């Protein structure tokens with residue numbers, strides 16, 4: 001198995017790009033729609049490099065730029081999968097991920113709920129002095 005996240009991206013030459021485009025008859029391999037003249041497209045790694053895919057021709061296909069972005073950055077996209085693969089690899093090797101800071105509004109399990117501004121105070125604060133001009137007069 002190729003090690004996860006170790007293969008460097010290798011750009012195609014213009015000739016290789018044309019060959020790739022023609023090999024797939026200019027059909028986007030993600031949405032199966034034809035890539036029209038002038039539409040931005042990229043040569044996509046069908047299996048992302050970050051998920052162990054390689055630069056070989058068999059792993060590359062023309063796709064719309066927009067489709068590639070969705071594949072890479074979407075909620076089920078390659079970046080999310082790569083992050084999961086990395087977590088799994090670390091867990092497998094017994095490496096703990098850095099503890100996450102507690103998010104605002106969350107509290108530790110078993111802790112008293114955080115006091116909120118909307119929650120009335122249990123005991124009234126002592127009156128404050130000197131805040132208003134009339135009190136100083």
Ligand SMILES: [Zn+2]
Nearest residue numbers: 028031064067
């Ligand atoms: Zn597409």
